Structures are given as structure tokens and as C-alpha cells.
Amino acid sequence: MARANATLSRHLPPEITFDVLSRLPAKTVMRFSCVCKEWHALVCDSTFVTTHLKRSSSTGGGYMALIADNDYRADQKFCTLLCEKTCTKQAKVEPPPYLLESRNFVNIGSCNGLICFKIYACTEECSTLYMWNPIIGIFKPLPPSFFCDSDLDTSATLGIAFHASTSDYKVVKITYYHRGGTPEVEIYSLSTDSWKRINGATVPRVRCPESASLNGIIHWLNTPLKGGWEMAITTFDVGEELFGEMALPINYDEADARYSIESIVVVEECLTSLFASLNDRRHCSVWMMKEYGVEASWTKLYNICLQGGEPYGLSVNGKVLHTAERTDATSKITEEYIAYDPENSTYTQLGGTAFYSDIVTIKESLGLLGCKGCVFS
Numbered sequence: 001m002a003r004a005n006a007t008l009s010r011h012l013p014p015e016i017t018f019d020v021l022s023r024l025p026a027k028t029v030m031r032f033s034c035v036c037k038e039w040h041a042l043v044c045d046s047t048f049v050t051t052h053l054k055r056s057s058s059t060g061g062g063y064m065a066l067i068a069d070n071d072y073r074a075d076q077k078f079c080t081l082l083c084e085k086t087c088t089k090q091a092k093v094e095p096p097p098y099l100l101e102s103r104n105f106v107n108i109g110s111c112n113g114l115i116c117f118k119i120y121a122c123t124e125e126c127s128t129l130y131m132w133n134p135i136i137g138i139f140k141p142l143p144p145s146f147f148c149d150s151d152l153d154t155s156a157t158l159g160i161a162f163h164a165s166t167s168d169y170k171v172v173k174i175t176y177y178h179r180g181g182t183p184e185v186e187i188y189s190l191s192t193d194s195w196k197r198i199n200g201a202t203v204p205r206v207r208c209p210e211s212a213s214l215n216g217i218i219h220w221l222n223t224p225l226k227g228g229w230e231m232a233i234t235t236f237d238v239g240e241e242l243f244g245e246m247a248l249p250i251n252y253d254e255a256d257a258r259y260s261i262e263s264i265v266v267v268e269e270c271l272t273s274l275f276a277s278l279n280d281r282r283h284c285s286v287w288m289m290k291e292y293g294v295e296a297s298w299t300k301l302y303n304i305c306l307q308g309g310e311p312y313g314l315s316v317n318g319k320v321l322h323t324a325e326r327t328d329a330t331s332k333i334t335e336e337y338i339a340y341d342p343e344n345s346t347y348t349q350l351g352g353t354a355f356y357s358d359i360v361t362i363k364e365s366l367g368l369l370g371c372k373g374c375v376f377s
Contacts, residue, residue, distance in 0.1 A: 018042065022052045026135045026364050032053070044370030050167045053112055056364045062316050063090065065115065065134050065360045066337065066350060067107070080351065081135050083094045084317050084361060087339050088360040089350040095149040096132055096139040096377040098231065107358050109211045111219075112210075114172060116160040129158070129171065131190070131368060137287030137377045140367040143164045145195045147175040147184045154178065159211035161238045166191065171190035172181060172218055184203040187238065193372055198241055199322055204234045215292065219246070248273060249287045263313040272301075274314050284320065286342070294324040302342050315339065316361045321350075
């Protein structure tokens with residue numbers, strides 16, 4: 001069989017091999033990379049990884065990663081991959097060792113199949129950042145940044161984005177000093193595996209850690225730079241290395257039912273926001289910015305009334321994620337994640353215990369493959 005595979009790789013034109021392999025699922029590509037050295041070098045090449053990402057994204061497929069995090073039960077730390085379209089279980093994967101060993105970590109964002117985690121330090125040492133591709137089981141520890149954010153005097157806001165023109169993943173870190181002082185901005189580049197400082201930037205005070213990335217721009221929910229209590233969107237372009245601001249829908253609070261912003265995500269390559277009523281959080285509305293950067297293009301997609309629980313966020317295909325109480329066989333009441341599909345008004349149980357879990361929507365990709373310092377989990 002090995003001789004047959006080697007013969008096939010020699011006689012198949014390289015452009016045909018590239019075209020065929022780049023259309024296959026990521027796990028299948030990983031298996032084919034073991035056929036011969038030529039195919040292994042091909043699938044690890046950045047051009048192939050980028051082409052595979054574009055083709056997998058065009059199919060509209062994706063996953064929801066349900067990450068269980070029980071501080072008191074190491075055996076309950078795992079990641080379940082669910083099909084984003086059908087919400088069916090696809091695989092159960094073991095997180096990298098650093099997640100199994102940690103008792104304090106947070107997801108700072110996902111981009112093109114990569115999840116970025118921050119591990120909080122229990123000592124005076126700085127917290128540590130990791131990138132993880134759960135589809136193909138590769139993770140990478142990031143080198144230490146310039147500024148520490150583990151003591152009581154500092155805190156950090158982070159985000160991850162993909163810079164398409166350079167095919168590079170970048171992480172932005174804003175370090176704030178609680179006792180005064182100018183915030184520090186740093187950018188990590190996966191291609192160079194290094195950090196650099198951004199000097200002279202007017203840095204906004206980002207109050208919400210959740211972020212969404214689109215077209216190489218990171219988006220955080222925030223109060224406007226000009227002041228006031230209404231929420232806005234703070235942006236950072238990883239290519240231009242500039243901060244900006246974007247308005248949310250100006251009339252999202254209707255009649256006497258005032259709404260609060262819950263999350264902002266990317267759905268169908270458009271910035272999309274989820275709002276919940278302050279009077280009854282089961283009542284939600286979903287808005288989409290049809291034309292990027294144009295405030296007038298914010299369009300309400302639908303109003304919904306959830307069966308119960310709290311709204312959590314949106315999936316990449318527009319499903320509304322929320323929590324709901326359930327009673328197990330021992331009469332213990334817990335909360336689990338539910339996905340509501342507004343197109344057909346159906347609810348699907350995703351599992352997980354909301355207190356101990358997190359849901360991250362990801363694309364299928366080969367991200368991190370072939371990168372220096374990466375380890376298979």
C-alpha cells in the first residue's frame with residue numbers, strides 16, 4: 001500500500017493533488033499528509049492552508065465547540081464538537097494539557113478555526129496565552145508579551161483576527177493600569193511568533209472582553225469614546241493598526257421595552273448583534289449590519305421569545321444560544337445550553353452544564369499546521 005501511495009504521488013500532477021486535497025475535510029487532509037513527504041510538505045504550506053480555509057468557508061459548514069470546565073473534576077474537562085447546522089455531536093476531543101491542568105482560564109475569541117485562551121497566573125507571573133485548533137488537535141503557547149497583567153494594578157483586553165493579505169493570525173492585547181497611566185497596546189504575529197508595541201495610539205477603555213473579528217478587524221462592545229451610557233463598538237484594524245468606533249442600531253430600544261446588548265458576532269460574513277429586553281430577558285431581537293461600516297444598514301432580522309433561560313449569544317449560522325434549567329434523575333437542577341433556530345422555530349439541546357462550560361463557534365481549518373512551536377494535543 002505504501003508503494004502504491006508513493007507511486008500515485010509521483011504520477012499525479014502537483015496542481016491536481018493541490019486541488020483535490022484542498023477540497024477535503026481537515027481531518028481527512030491530516031490523514032493524507034501521512035502518505036508521503038511531498039504531500040506532508042504540501043498540506044503544511046501556508047498557501048495550501050489558506051486555500052483550504054477559503055473553500056471550507058464557502059461551503060457554510062462549521063462547528064460549535066462545547067468546552068466543559070469543571071474546576072473540581074479534571075475528568076470532566078473536555079471539548080465536544082457539534083455540527084453547527086444540525087447541532088449533532090461530531091466528536092469528543094481532549095483539550096490540550098494546559099487546559100486540563102488549569103483552574104482559571106478564559107476564552108478570548110475565535111477566528112477561522114482557532115480558539116485563543118488566556119490562562120490566569122496564580123503567582124506574580126504574567127498570564128499565558130494559547131492558540132488551539134480543536135478540529136485537528138494542535139495547540140501553541142504564545143511567547144510572553146511585554147507587559148504583565150496578572151497583578152491587582154493591571155488588567156488586559158484581548159482579541160484575535162486573521163489578516164488575509166499576509167495570511168497571518170494576530171492577537172491584540174491592551175493593558176490598562178488601574179491607578180492611572182497610559183494603556184499599552186501590543187500585537188502578536190503568528191508568522192513571526194513575536195510581539196511588538198504600538199506607540200502613540202489613542203486607546204479607548206474597552207469594558208466588554210468578548211470580541212468578534214471580520215475582515216481583519218476586531219470588534220469589542222464598549223461605551224463610546226465621546227462619552228455617554230449607550231453602548232458602541234470599538235474596533236481595531238490589525239493591518240492598519242488603528243482603533244476606530246462603530247455605532248450600534250440607533251433605535252433598538254422600542255416603545256417602553258428597553259433592550260441591552262448581549263453579544264456581537266459574525267453571521268454570514270456580516271456583523272450581527274443580539275439584544276435582550278431588560279424587562280423580560282426571554283424577549284430578544286437580532287440585528288445585522290448588511291453593509292459593513294454603514295450605520296444605516298443595520299437591519300432587524302427578527303424578534304423572538306425564548307422558552308426560558310438567559311440568552312448567551314449567536315452561532316455563525318444565526319442560531320440563538322441560550323441557557324435553560326433542567327432536572328436530572330437525582331432531582332438536581334442544572335442549566336444547559338440550548339440552540340434556537342429562528343428559521344424553523346425549533347429548539348435543540350446542546351448539553352453541557354452552563355456553569356462549567358463555554359460555547360465557541362468555529363470554522364473548519366488547518367490553522368496552526370506547520371507553524372513553529374505547535375504541539376499535537
